[in-house]
Amino acid sequence: MRPSTALKRLHFLHLSWLALVAAACIWGMQAGLGWQSAAFAWLGAACPALAGLLVLRSDTAPREPAQALIVISWTLLAVLGLLLTGGGGSPLTILLLAAPLTALLLGAPRMAAEAAIFAGLALFAILEI
Numbered sequence: 001m002r003p004s005t006a007l008k009r010l011h012f013l014h015l016s017w018l019a020l021v022a023a024a025c026i027w028g029m030q031a032g033l034g035w036q037s038a039a040f041a042w043l044g045a046a047c048p049a050l051a052g053l054l055v056l057r058s059d060t061a062p063r064e065p066a067q068a069l070i071v072i073s074w075t076l077l078a079v080l081g082l083l084l085t086g087g088g089g090s091p092l093t094i095l096l097l098a099a100p101l102t103a104l105l106l107g108a109p110r111m112a113a114e115a116a117i118f119a120g121l122a123l124f125a126i127l128e129i
Helices: 003-030 035-055 064-084 091-105 109-128
Strands: none
Touching: 003 035, 003 091, 035 064, 064 091, 064 109, 091 109
């Protein structure tokens, strides 16, 4: 896959994530959640997508520290989501795949392997809690 195609896919994925998070917050507000809580939840859940959109502004591949920022933010969101929604039995377990797949789209297979190892360790630690 060409790097420009992968970056376009990452842009689309980050924008889609922002739309899904916004829809979830609006749904929460309709169910009685206060707007301050919804805004805080949106900001927390949108951090990886916002970081990705800020770093991936140009058509050139970002440098390794910028790639690491995106991958780490997806990993942290997945771990936080698992901790807040019931641990390893949560449907958010699938979110642990976001970081390695993002690293693969960024063209960093070594970073994808590292992210997969950290995701596995995080899942194991959460299952042991």
